[in-house]
Amino acid sequence: MLKIAMGQMEVIPGHPDQNTAKILSMIADAKKQSVDLIIFPEMAVPGYLLGDTWEQSSFLKDCERYGQDIIDASTGITVMFGNIAIDWSKKNNDGRVRKYNALFTARDGKLVQPDNMPYPYVIKTLMPNYREFDDTRHFFSLQKLARELGTTPDQLLSPVTLKIKDRHYRVGCLLCEDGWSDNYEMEPIEMLRRHHKPDFFVNISASPYTLGKNDKRNRVFGAQAKDAGVPLFYVNAIGLQNNGKTIYTFDGSSTAYNANGDVCAVSEEYTETLTIIDLDSLDKSTPVDKSKEKDIAHIYRALHYGVKHFLENIRMKKVVIGISGGIDSAVAAALYAKVVGPENLLLVNMPSVFNSETTKGLSQQLANNLGCQYMIVPIQQSVDHTIDQLEHTPMTYLADGSTTNLSVSSFVTENIQARDRSARVLAGAAAAFGGGFTCNANKAETTVGYSTLYGDQSGFLAALADLWKHQVYALAYYMNEEIYGREVVPQGIIDIVPSAELSNAQNVDEGKGDPLKYPYHDYLFRSFIERWEKAAPQDILEWYAAGTVEENLGCEPGLVAKYFPTAKDFIDDLERWWNLFCGMAIAKRIQAPPILAVSRRAYGFDHREAQNGPYYTRRYRELKEALLNS
Incomplete structure (x- = not known):
């Protein structure tokens, strides 16, 4: 009986010390449960989305030292883990030191070298260089290494042979993209299957969550296991990683597939856990029910987890949201209230002469439903003051001393209102409250810039900016029905026409709203x-x-x-x-x-x-x- 543990862990990008401590803790737990093989995610030691931190030699050496700690801890257990591998004697194409995205296998304090590899680790074959991925900027692929050595990838690709309990297992090891080979010139899993007939496959991944991705992976990886006629273990990270402008949640959902391609075990998403499977009885397991939840349930969990961890990462405990009586700010408020608690949430309504009694009343109702901190800060006086200053302060042309005055149009007046709310009121309120203020834009507005620069497009995070307007509405219904179990986002906000209420042309009581x-x-x-x-x-x-x-x-x-x-x-x-x-x-x-x-x-x-x-x-x-x- 071979006991395999999928070590689904939170990987904290750029912190190999914390990641290694977690790995060592999970190894100790696995030993107590008589696990034979424990598998950790891709780049479990350093993290994956690190930007040009990969160019710091001191950081690379630190990752090597922490990797050695994991190898030293492998007494009595086999450990597979992802880490950066460095060949200090060679260069990448950019002239910097040679780096590989690698899978290490350790047993009894020593590395187990793959059968045909020139290094004591498995090297990632396929380098994604699309969407959020930028692998070719930093890492040297197995494809490039094969060309350099005058051979082919299928000659280097080989199993890791393990001897456990007097039995030998040939393990086909893959790193994330190596299992998503449809659009590449080669299929690593097919090469391993055809030439070496592994006893089972392992795919360690750092795969960000996107809507529908898990269903697709189950189809793809399930088919791979079925075609090979052997089990496949997919181990993914949880946590939050980013490349500056875009923040990704990693949901884990580590999965064991049997030889029929059935899903036999799934680690709970967004949860650190050891999922232990008996290899010999995997084919007898009852397939896990893969009935689909509503998309909006997955979206909510990703948003809640992402916002919570982002706030923890930047050490922010209090949040300020400008609420207008519209759907976007209302959904943002309901979401943040669940994350930080109503006592740490300040909602600010900032009416001008263009805001209706309807939306002001809906804002109050939302705040009452959430039971959070609430304040009303009218802006008309300050907007009028700004306009008066601009129109009545002479503008001097220094070449000849002539003076003129600016004229503030109705369009400029709209922008002044939006900037007054964000740059003055919300920024000041956030500083005084001891937190930050949000950007509540949705994806449709972001697409065409239907927002005011330095106004309502400001904030520390745009949590809803990857949701289309219809998804924002769906999220409102979902939170009312499933998360709160009561009407938190007022039905009146859901029903009212979307409007910025920055002029009489956007009067909601007359059914006038956004041009979208x-x-x-x-x-x-x-x-x-x-x-x-x-x-x-x-x-x-x-x-x-x-x-x-x-x-x-x-x-x-x-x-x-x-x-x-x-x-x-x-x-x-x-x-x-x-x-x-x-x-x-x-x-x-x-x-x-x-x-x-x-x-x-x-x-x-x-x-x-x-x-x-x-x-x-x-x-x-x-x-x-x-x-x-x-």
Whole structure:
């Protein structure tokens, strides 16, 4: 009987001391339970998303020393763990020291060398260099090493042979991306299966959570186990890691698949745990029920875990939120109240002359429902003062001494209100309260920059900025029904028309609100950012000409005709938002707070962009001319 433990642990990026302490603690627990083999995640010692910390030689040497501590602790147990491996005698392509993303296997204080590898560890073969990943910047792959040695990866790829209880096991070891090989020129798992016939596979991972990823992994990894006819153990990290602009939760969900590809054991998500499996009875296990929860349940858990850990990381215990009576700030307030507690949450309503009694009343109702700290800070006096100063302070042209005065337009007045709320009231309140204030933007607003720079786009974190507006509404219902079990976000806030209330043109009592038609624009904007083959105006216009816009976007049928009676209306709307998406919105996103990622493509480092301005292809211009002249 071979007892295998999946050591699902929180990996704290850039802190090998804390990570190693956790690994050693879990090894000790595993020994007490007579575990034969314990497996830890990819880069369990240093963390994975570290930026250019990978260029610090002192940090690399520290990781080596902590790795040796783990090797020394392997007496009486076999330990597999992820760490950085360094060949100090060689260079990467950038001229810095050679680094490998590696899987180490230790037994009785010594490393077990893979059968054909030139090093005493397994080297990651496939280097992801898309989305949030930047592996080729830092690590040398097995592919490159094979070329350097004048051989091929399938000659170097080989099992780790373990002798446990007088029995030999050939283990096919993979690192994360090596199991996601569909779009690569080689399949490491197939090479191992074909040439070496392992007794089981191990995939150690540092795989961030995104909506739907676990279901896809179960399909892919389950098929791999079934095709090979042997079990597969996937061990993932939990925790929070980031690359500056985009923050990722790691949900764990470590999984054991039997030889039939069935899910036989799953570690609880976002939880440090040892999941122990008997290899010999794995095929007899009852497959785990993989019935699907609602997507919004997964999203809520990712947001709650991400916000909680982000606040812990920056040592912030108190939060200030500006609430307007709208859905975004209300959902943010309900979320943060669960994370920090109502006693540590201050909601601030900041009405101007344009704010209705309806939204002011809804703000009060939300605060009452949450039982948190609440204050009302009217801004009209300070806004009027700012406008008066700007319009009545002479502006002197120093070349000839002439003077003129600025004129503040209604549009500028809107921006003054937004900046007064954030840069003056919320920033001051947060400092006095001893915390920070949030950015409550959703993904649709972030896409087209429908926010005010240094105003409502400010804050320490944009927790909802990877959620489309319809997901924000779904989250409101979910928290009311499942998390609180009562109406916390007032139904009136859910029902009211979304509006910034910055002018009479946005009077909610008259049904006037944002220029965004969220049932349509959520899906249009999603095609710009989340499709793997990103859509551009040419694609949208081709779908319009073919009458398949809703089908391709995935929105409700009939919306195009409802919102855009003519081709000109449709084209004008498309160009309005495309110009913003490729224009001013980029400048705003660059300066925006970090975003907590939950989707397949979040803004920030996940979506790399340059300020090049909008572009329309020749084909687009031809289609536009034809449609307008038809």
